[in-house]
Amino acid sequence: MALNTTNPTETSAWKKLEKHYSEMQKASIQELFQLDESRTKKFNLKWNDFLIDYSKNIINQETLQLLLQLADEVGLKSAIADYFNGAIINQTENRAVLHTALRAKKSAIINVDGSNVLTEINEVKSKIKLFTNEVISGKRTGFTGKPFTDVVNIGIGGSDLGPVMVVEALQFYKNHLNVHFVSNVDGDHVNEIIKKLNPETTLFVVVSKTFTTQETLTNSETIRKWFLKSATQEDVAKHFVAVSTNIQKVTAFGINPDNVFPMWDWVGGRFSLWSAVGLTISLAVGYDNFDGMLKGANEMDEHFKTADFDQNMPVTLALLSIWYNNFFGAESEALIPYTQYLQKLAPYLQQGTMESNGKSVGRDGKPVNYQTGTIIWGEPGTNAQHAFFQLIHQGTKLIPADFIGFVTPLYGDNDHHDKLMSNFFAQTEALMHGKSEEQVQAEFDTQGISADKAKFLLPFKVFTGNKPTNTILIQKLTPETLGSLIALYEHKIFVQGVIWNIFSFDQWGVELGKQLANSILEEINTKTVQTHDGSTTFLLNHFLKNK
Ligand code: F6P
DSSP: OOOOOOOGGGSHHHHHHHHHHHHHTTOOHHHHHHHOTTHHHHTEEEETTEEEEOOSSSOOHHHHHHHHHHHHHTTHHHHHHHHHHTOOOBGGGTBOOOGGGGGSOTTOOOEETTEEHHHHHHHHHHHHHHHHHHHHHTOSBOTTSOBOOEEEEEOOGGGTHHHHHHHHHTGGGOOSOEEEEEOOSOHHHHHHHHTTOOGGGEEEEEEOSSSOOHHHHHHHHHHHHHHHTTSOGGGHHHHEEEEESOHHHHHHHTOOGGGEEEOOTTSOGGGOTTTGGGHHHHHHHOHHHHHHHHHHHHHHHHHHHHSOGGGOHHHHHHHHHHIIIIIIOOOEEEEEESSGGGTTHHHHHHIIIIIHHOOOBOTTSSBOSSOOOOEEEOOOTTGGGGTTHHHHHHSSSOOOEEEEEEEEOSSOOHHHHHHHHHHHHHHHHHHHHOBOHHHHHHHHHHHTOOHHHHHHHHHHHOBOOOOOEEEEEEEEOOHHHHHHHHHHHHHHHHHHHHHTTOOTTOOGGGHHHHHHHHHHHHHHHHTOOOSOOHHHHHHHHHHHHHO
8 A cells, every 4th residue: 555645734633733833832841841740751651671751842732632633644553554564655666665574573474576575584684694603703714714803894875874873883792803884985985994904804795785886886896906916806705795686786796696695675775774784783793683683673663563652652753853843943853872882873863864754745746835854963972062062052943852861881880871871861951941040140149250240141141941852761772772772763754754745765866966976977087077057167177177
């Protein structure tokens, strides 16, 4: 079944939400707490090792009810069923969207074109496991018989960001293998990595769903040339493996078909880390940890599929985001994990969110008349506090933020962890409460600041507060909880796409620049600048003259 084409603004919930917004736009979260003693109890969700407190939002019970009504009116329930059952919901590419099948139980049955995809998924998982164990144990060796010491993931976009993010996030669980990532077509990137490598002991994992991506093919070619300075063509088979749907192109590149880990067109690039695209993750942390991550994601899938919407974590986060994006006019959302391990979470979710929902045409083929795709950005706390929190606290923009923290630190250093977490709690409280004129004045009084100086300084020291946040508090960063966390955001993206009536799983918007780059490359190679706009011609001529 295809997803329906309901324009959300034409639902009765949307109209009620517009009216409700006019009543809520000036509401104070602090006052909402005073009005309702049971607010925290109402606005938090507990599931497995996760607690989400969303009471520090500009919402009341009615807001939530109307948002839930919106979810019902756009047919979210049946959309979720279509998503998990392998319906062709990526209609512009005529594909199912089944990254969730990659983490389904071994015994699950999910049919695509009449055959159960779990059969192939289970086979590929066994291949990943065997390969991982052989590399880690040293049973599989390089061309001189030495065990591998380094692994290089060559890929870009979804074939890079997921593995990079997870390898960083699960560093604590890492083994002895050094893992590197080459993504940018910038030659300086690949050369910086190459200089750290020994060809005898390095394994290259070329990851490209299409195997047509300029960056990945260029980097793989450069690396192969470098490798062949020390080894023979035959040795390539021992050192290069590929992950792709395009076996023909992989073979043409010279990679042995036995060394190919297949994936499928129903896995979107930005949701592919659960497939063989995660091979580098498995190599870095071992197959059991990779599998633990899949298990955690599967548990979140089950929660998303079965929990009532008012108890459903992805649905709740998605609805809150719609509330701010579409009614308050918030353009971006900050993502602040209070752990250095999640430093790559924001870039990862930038692709997940913005490539998925950065669309302006509805599923009915008509331009949308409302805002879609939120802008995601963020950095780990506390670093972020010293970088951009000024703008969140006192700037002119409303920036709803998700704070993600963990109860237990991995090395058990409670001194550091308590300091970290005191910042975590303090920031959401400060964002909500702000600091009133009276409070600032009282501080001036105790500091003995002169009346003139106090008068001048006062407006700069006031914090208006009322900045909404969600607090996601997780017991501990493990492969399982990380899997659940990623799946939580994946499903948030899905819910928003359904409500916004857009196709979340294509990415036509990245094509135009690629096409133009190809024709400009030709002009650079032949040193003949064709007809461009004045600016581009001027820039190209400058580049060609000075290179
Ligand atoms: O940037 C566009 C895109 O198609 C992404 O969606 C994808 O993750 C990335 O390029 C890499 O594509 P591939 O895995 O086919 O090399």
